[in-house]
Amino acid sequence: MSQGSSMERLLLLVEDDEAFARVLKRSFERRDYKVLHASSQEEMQAVLLKQTPTHAVVDLKLSGNSSGLNCVQALHAHNPAMLIVVLTGFASINTAVEAIKLGACQYLAKPSNTDDIEAAFGHVAGSEPVELTNRTTSIKNLEWERIHEVLVETDFNISETARRLGMHRRTLARKLEKRRVK
Template identity: 65%
Template sequence: MTAPTERLPHLVIVEDDPAFGRTLRRSFERRDYEVLLCTSPGELAELLKTTQFQYAVVDLKLGTESGLTCVQMLHEADPDICIVVLTGFASIATAVEAIKLGAAHYLAKPANTDDIEEAFGKREGNAHVPVEGRKTSIKTVEWEYIHTTLAECNFNISEAARRLGMHRRTLARKLEKQQVK
């Protein structure tokens, strides 16, 4: 793997799904980004020793590891990097943690290159976004509570199930059912 050249915007994609990672990489390369792809926090740590990036796309769940670790590493390496977190398991708790750790945006999958590039361009918040009350269903409250617990357990499903007082398979089924598509 070669280091990015100086003339193109540098982007790192941290994604454990090989097909999605390759697709995203090719799409950004067609838009004149110099892209490096890695699949874990360990691989990212090695890349950061030799390469600086202007942009990063990080999957929230990297196998058994948390993408939040990557967000933290990227932000510590360069506080000006624009980080977009992608997830199929969107929750308020993980969105808040990602932003606190240095992410600029948090997008639910499936997100395409247009969505991600748009997020790169929005580094500041928007005070004019309408504040609307929404009715919260019991399912939404349960979903957010589950994800808060998951985040507290660093996405360890067994530990989260224990804390929630449910069987691991039951929790896994709930997560599969509610996955954002």
């Protein structure tokens, strides 16, 4: 994507929190990125029909129980050279490993600022350990990690995930609603 002597940096921000997205967009624009915003996987797919971003920042938990991991996979398939950073309010080893496997270059726990994200773009997957969190793991966190692991295995099929976990579909839906990250 060379244009003249400078390399255009086109960043796609996949974030459903509109206020946070506006702040990040303005901050990256001040750093000479052209920024596109999508608040869902569907909007992201529409952007990819017209654009090929060089960078992406993806929220792990999008509204409607969607996962940013699906977005990471689609972005990486669209442009394997794209630098993708995943943001989440709930950092876990399983989701960090999964994000890296799917093509993210780094995984950051919220709150992360533009400096953190831009530094993460410079990291090559596997070159440094992924910083997660210093919180101890609770039973609830382990349960959430297991739920998310099975969600990934089932390609985010709620009914199949509930069946594999041995719980009622509505119980799983309630748990997912409670864990909604904003």
